[in-house]
Amino acid sequence: MHQKRSYILSLIIVFLLSPFLLKAQIAEFRDSVIQISGLTMTADSLRAIPAVSIMVRSQGRGTISNRSGIFSIVVFKGDTLSFSAVGFKRKDYRVPLNIKGNNFSLIQLMVEDTTYLPVTIIKPYLSKEEFDRAFANMDIPDDAYEVARKNTNNARLRAMARYTPIDGREGVNQYLNKQAQSLYYAGQPPPQNIFNPLAWAQFIQAWKRGDFKRKDDNYGY
Structure with missing residues (x-):
């Protein structure tokens, strides 16, 4: 009886505290999500880089900067962003865990990558x-x-x-x-095609085509 009363009391406490726990979890989730708006530029001339792929590591999602190099993406605190573009070295950026607020501006500078092709002699x-x-x-x-x-x-x-x-x-x-x-x-017994003129015509055509001979050759008879 005492054990049953303790169980009922535990259920009542959980029922009363569940709204506060849910509210705390929602607040924690909302605080961990941030909106990053930024610009991708060259490190030497501060020129905007379009079509830069911004991927969230180990999550398979991301975005691409527009023709002016501007991008916007929603991430969690602690995520790592990977910036990659043709002709530039890949750059990784890890979002700090102790960042304040839910909006963050970022200017990502990228270094040009020189690719050396093999020599072609004509x-x-x-x-x-x-x-x-x-x-x-x-x-x-x-x-x-x-x-x-x-x-x-x-x-x-x-x-x-x-x-x-x-x-x-x-x-x-x-x-x-x-x-x-x-x-x-x-x-009922099925009809016999021995008296069917259409069946005989199909048999003669198959014989002329050599269908039966090809079958014999395939099976080695």
Whole structure:
């Protein structure tokens, strides 16, 4: 009885204190969220850098500075911002945990990164005849039209249709069609196609195409 009374008293205390605890958690969450508005500029000439990617590390979210280098992002205190742009070194900035307020201005200076490409040496052909021979034997890659023409070739499509296995949707449709066909003649013998002229015409066409011969070759009979 004493244990039950203590349990009820604990529930009453938790019920009375829950609004204050919830309010404290909301206030703590609101205090940890800050809005950062800033500008990305070059470190040497203080020139605005557009299209800078500002990502919050380990969270997979971020923003991009506009053509004037201005950006705005919502983060938590203690988050790390990663600034990256083509032609500049990546810069990380960690938001202080003891920052005051919920709005913060930031000017991020970025240093240009010099990329050295390998040396390319251009040598002329020794003679015009050598150039003509190399030009005539040059392997020119297919353009988009030629690639599309090869992909839609009838022989290629027939070969792919023969050896490509059916997917899940086709398998389900094939099973349902067979099941519906078996139920169509339920309670009666199915018709014999030996007297069906259409079935004979299809058989003769398949024989002329060599469908049965190809099947025998595939299975090694």
